[in-house]
Amino acid sequence: MKEIAAEVPAAPWRELDRPLILYGAGNLGKMAGKYLRFIGIPFLYVVDANSKMYENDIEWSGIPVLSPSEVSNSDKKNSLLAVCISTIPFNPLFQSLQAQGWECIVPFYDITEVFQGRHPLKNGWFSGALTDKDMRGTNEALSGWADDISRAHHLQFLAWRCLRQEWVFADAPVTTADRYFIPQVVGQFTGNESFLDIGAHHGEVCVSFADIVHGRFKSIVAVEPDSQNLTELSKVFLKHFPDSVRGRINVLDVVISDGRCSEHFFEGHGYTSQLSSLGEKGVVTVSIDDLQLSPTFLKVHVEGWELFALRGGLNTLRRCRPIVAITAYHNRQGIWELPVWCMNSLPNYRFFTRMHGWCGTGLVIYALPDR
Structure with missing residues (x-):
């Protein structure tokens, strides 16, 4: 560090x-x-x-x-x-x-x-100089991880975002095939999960989840506000899930943030669709708590709005104590604010992070409840 x-x-x-x-x-x-x-x-x-x-x-x-x-x-x-x-x-x-x-x-x-003034895609951000506050927060996050692989991947992420250096740790390989489904997560599945997928895109993660649990789950709720993505998601679900399974799956076309607010949505851009002042579509956001669901597994991938989404779901998180997987690479909050918020807000959890891509992408935070 x-x-x-x-x-x-x-x-x-x-x-x-x-x-x-x-x-x-x-x-x-x-x-x-x-x-x-x-x-x-x-x-x-x-x-x-x-x-x-x-x-x-x-x-x-x-x-x-x-x-x-x-x-x-x-x-x-x-x-x-x-x-x-x-x-x-x-x-x-x-x-x-x-x-x-x-x-x-x-x-x-x-x-x-x-x-950045023409398109909100921000996966190429540079951290700039780290402040004393950044150093304290990052050290707190590094201390809070449950294993050394997490610390290695956090440092690998920092080295790229701060210096554009590619650090590689032999004992902490980057894995691209198990995003959201690392062994620690899959090991906690019970066969009766209620999966809430915030930022479902074309439904790929929902399909992977159903395959991993061999169709044994209580429910899936896929949240995807982009109309073009929803069209593709519907096709994927129709192709992959039989009628008997689709009865346990719901799709919500709402935009998740920390509460009800009028915002602009940048629509029609695949997995880069997101809340942005550059968007032409007016939307009213809702929070995870507003959905009044009881997830046992929560995945959040919302192009940099992850911390807002989690803040708006704190009551749900504490009431249901789900397994949580959150993308953390879209903005500077992934350096320490997002992991530290999780560590301070979710008692009796273990925290891991994994790099599932290169060039500073694919960083996911995993929060696993003690059970």
Whole structure:
């Protein structure tokens, strides 16, 4: 921790002064393409080692998807390559791309900091210098974790957000396949869970939950306010769940915050849809407590509004004492405010954190009640 605080913090990008090329045509690449088209920033093409997989992909219609061998030396020298992959370590990929001749390489999320006035996506935030208050809060969080893997992953997160350094701990591997369902969580499932999924997107986590418990659950409530996401979620549920199971599943199209308030919602942007002053849709938020539910397992992924959501659900949390999984990587609150709030607000819980992605993404806090 002292080593991180002692170094000069990394500085965010201020402008794009080169033609842009995307690297990675998968889910993050598709989101990046949609993002850039929305804010009006052109890009030349996409590079992917498995380019043939995307030849007929409708989401890349009209956009060339090239293999690395098809890229000219001139483009490698003069363009900015935005890496749209967060499921593998960045440093080895960076070194491999440099060896291929690319001269300017950056994680895609970092360049989104340039356009905060046009789009609310903020996964590329930089922490800036850590204050004395940050140091005290972070040390409190580090002391509160239940295992050393949590402390290692917290430091790994800090090193990226503060310094843009990729720290790797051999005994604390990043796992991308078990987000929300680490062994400590699954080990507490009883076969009669009531799952409340705040920020359900297309229902992927609900489906994973049902599969993990082999269909043995009491109820699922999926909360998703984005109308386009809801359409896809309905298709996923219809495909995956038989009629006998769908009777135990409810979908709510409400926006969760810390209480009832009129806000703007940035709609129609997939998993980046969120509360934002840039949004054109007016909504009235509600709290988790307003839902009057009794979850035994709560997952919250709301693009940086997690602390608001938890504050508005404190009565429910204390009444029901659910297993809790909260994303913590969307803003600076993940450094210490969010974990410390959980640790101070939920007595007789054990707290873990895990990195489920690279480039400072995929950090999830887990709160497990003593039972």
